[in-house]
Amino acid sequence: MPTRLSLAVVAWRSRDVLRRCLTSLAENPPSGSWETVVVDNASGDGTVEMLAAEFPWVRVVANASNRGLSAANNQALLAATGDIVVISNPDIEFTAGALDALADVFDRRPRAGLVIPRMRQPDGELQVGAGDLPGLTEALLGRQWAARSQRAGFWWRDWPQDEERQVGHGNDACYAVRRTAVAAVGPQDESFPLDWEAIDWSARMRDADQEVWFCPAAEVVHLGGTSIAQARTRWVVQSHRGLYRYFAKRLGGLRRMLVAPLVALRALVKLGTVLAGVPVYRRAQRAARAGGDGVEPLSSPGANAAAAVPEASPPDRIGISLVLVTWRSRDAVLECLDALVAAPPRSPLEVVVVDNASGDGTVEAVRERHPWAHVVANPTNRGLAQANNQGLLLSRGSTVVISNPDVVFGPGALDALADFLGEHPAAAFVVPQVRLPDGALQSVAGDLPTLREALLGRIAQHARAKPGEAGGFCWDGWPHDTDARIGRAGDVTYAGRRHALVQIGLQDERFPLDWEGIDWSARARDLGWEVWFTPRACVTHQLGGSTGQAPRLWWIATTHRGMYRYFGKRAPAVTRPALAFLFTTRAIVKGSLVLARVPLHDWSRRSQRVVEPSVTANPG
Numbered sequence: 001m002p003t004r005l006s007l008a009v010v011a012w013r014s015r016d017v018l019r020r021c022l023t024s025l026a027e028n029p030p031s032g033s034w035e036t037v038v039v040d041n042a043s044g045d046g047t048v049e050m051l052a053a054e055f056p057w058v059r060v061v062a063n064a065s066n067r068g069l070s071a072a073n074n075q076a077l078l079a080a081t082g083d084i085v086v087i088s089n090p091d092i093e094f095t096a097g098a099l100d101a102l103a104d105v106f107d108r109r110p111r112a113g114l115v116i117p118r119m120r121q122p123d124g125e126l127q128v129g130a131g132d133l134p135g136l137t138e139a140l141l142g143r144q145w146a147a148r149s150q151r152a153g154f155w156w157r158d159w160p161q162d163e164e165r166q167v168g169h170g171n172d173a174c175y176a177v178r179r180t181a182v183a184a185v186g187p188q189d190e191s192f193p194l195d196w197e198a199i200d201w202s203a204r205m206r207d208a209d210q211e212v213w214f215c216p217a218a219e220v221v222h223l224g225g226t227s228i229a230q231a232r233t234r235w236v237v238q239s240h241r242g243l244y245r246y247f248a249k250r251l252g253g254l255r256r257m258l259v260a261p262l263v264a265l266r267a268l269v270k271l272g273t274v275l276a277g278v279p280v281y282r283r284a285q286r287a288a289r290a291g292g293d294g295v296e297p298l299s300s301p302g303a304n305a306a307a308a309v310p311e312a313s314p315p316d317r318i319g320i321s322l323v324l325v326t327w328r329s330r331d332a333v334l335e336c337l338d339a340l341v342a343a344p345p346r347s348p349l350e351v352v353v354v355d356n357a358s359g360d361g362t363v364e365a366v367r368e369r370h371p372w373a374h375v376v377a378n379p380t381n382r383g384l385a386q387a388n389n390q391g392l393l394l395s396r397g398s399t400v401v402i403s404n405p406d407v408v409f410g411p412g413a414l415d416a417l418a419d420f421l422g423e424h425p426a427a428a429f430v431v432p433q434v435r436l437p438d439g440a441l442q443s444v445a446g447d448l449p450t451l452r453e454a455l456l457g458r459i460a461q462h463a464r465a466k467p468g469e470a471g472g473f474c475w476d477g478w479p480h481d482t483d484a485r486i487g488r489a490g491d492v493t494y495a496g497r498r499h500a501l502v503q504i505g506l507q508d509e510r511f512p513l514d515w516e517g518i519d520w521s522a523r524a525r526d527l528g529w530e531v532w533f534t535p536r537a538c539v540t541h542q543l544g545g546s547t548g549q550a551p552r553l554w555w556i557a558t559t560h561r562g563m564y565r566y567f568g569k570r571a572p573a574v575t576r577p578a579l580a581f582l583f584t585t586r587a588i589v590k591g592s593l594v595l596a597r598v599p600l601h602d603w604s605r606r607s608q609r610v611v612e613p614s615v616t617a618n619p620g
Helices: 015-027 047-054 069-079 098-108 136-141 179-185 197-207 232-248 253-275 280-287 330-342 362-369 384-394 413-423 451-463 498-504 516-526 552-568 573-595 600-607
Strands: 005-011 034-041 059-063 084-088 092-094 112-120 174-178 211-222 289-291 320-326 349-356 374-378 399-403 407-409 427-435 484-486 493-497 530-541
Touching: 005 015, 005 069, 005 098, 015 034, 015 047, 015 092, 034 047, 034 069, 047 059, 059 069, 059 498, 069 084, 069 197, 069 384, 069 498, 084 098, 084 179, 098 112, 098 174, 098 211, 112 179, 112 197, 136 232, 136 253, 174 179, 179 197, 179 374, 179 384, 197 211, 197 232, 232 253, 320 330, 320 384, 320 413, 330 349, 330 362, 330 407, 349 362, 349 384, 362 374, 374 384, 384 399, 384 516, 399 413, 399 498, 413 427, 413 493, 413 530, 427 498, 427 516, 451 552, 451 573, 493 498, 498 516, 516 530, 516 552, 552 573
Parallel strands: 005 034, 005 084, 034 059, 112 211, 320 349, 320 399, 349 374, 427 530
Antiparallel strands: 084 174, 092 211, 112 174, 399 493, 407 530, 427 493, 484 530
8 A cells, every 4th residue: 555644854954853853753653654754955963874873764865965945855755655745844843643633634625735733832832833825015024023813914923723724824844745736736946945935835735726724633843943043144045035036936027126125135134133143033933932822841752762663664666657748649648558558567557647738638538548547737838847847746666767758668668677777776767779660760878968069969979979889969870779878868768766866856847848857867977876778678759749749939949948057057157148148049040940941850850860770660
């Protein structure tokens, strides 16, 4: 059975309170199957060593650098297997029945996407736990100046928190989310490095018709400020970045232009008070007190409590997950799924189809013909990287195959990809051999690109390798007949190791179409992972199923946005205007040639043919 509940904790220099958090979990575990994932953001305080020695049942993701809260939360979501994921600060202590009460809300309320527990201070006093989504004025004035109201405003400061009810948002120190709701909404926005990421998620839940609930039956104790107290100036800067980001995403025109100076002024004032020694965070903690009847504070865990090993469930992993993002490709995805039914892999398989508002009956057709597949129906086209992430977060496989929908997997292809990863523990990604419908091989192997190659395209290819040899951005002409270490995953289909993906992180959603896999490969290399090609797995690619329907100029503009993003994020800031000019010029030139009816797309397709067919088309 699938894991019922996962606890996900992001830690940064919080070893001692994390020990208390996990001890309270061991003493008050949820019923049913569960697991715990801790992502350590390069604490350097012995947190990882403490977890290995005292809590061997915890799965640990040890980041080499501090990636920020939302990115680390996304890593935890990608690692977790539970139907429900509880995202918690390390300075939370769980009381008896709290986790079961959170899970129970999801059972009773099918539209609940996010649930918030009631929180108390260590002395038993209630913390402000919920409120409405904020207006700009409330956000700028802050919690201390918010109107005292039981059920109105950014924070409901006088509300007794004695009823289960729908809210706009809640205290982000601890909350639970439904896995299917995360898949529908998407991951946390990683442009929020610290603070406001949960408020943004709550607003997106509301926009996706997912409800946010407050549950008084689930009670936790929040110690408060353990990590923030060690980096107050950074907290002020990063939280104001989050404040600006939240409203900049939602305001347009003149109001958006006014947000930046207002938030900057607020941040400068707050930084000044912090540098002057004013206890700003302590005041905020006092303002967060909601009053209410005190209770006995949670006692410190006993000396032997941390050594207790609960009956936590092992990770519940399906063998292979296949993620297909569709856009106006109903017939192609049905052919792909039909082939899997006719020749299923030996490993347990799950399929996640994320439809980007095709409007061609794809969702209805897949649900009718293949009800065993998970389907996420987006109301708008969210772009390829974001849709891939939605599929990744819903999937549970140890091996995750990302594929175009116009691919038919040959018999044993999925198993061959999974087996290859099993044989090559340093491989994050493996790319299969790809054939065109007439049997010709398609060029899918290559190195990570240089700027010259990206600007000149295949014209620059021969500067690094002769035709038919390995080398360069595209190994055109290479026979694709042997295992080889390559630089990048292809953009047709490739398999990823879940463990590696958790370390690398989700795809960068700023790549709307194209170059997202190349960026992922470069990030894998930076962390010491490898990318491989193998001919042991063979697939057939129809070539251009979705992109063939997209307006050519739109496709050119979007692809060049990805090219600029890839090089821009790796270049010094001072060079980015020049990069923008170069790629804009390239896009204009290419667009002009398309308008002049120069068959660039046909030339590109012909250049991808490695070997002309000598046999009949591969039946797949």
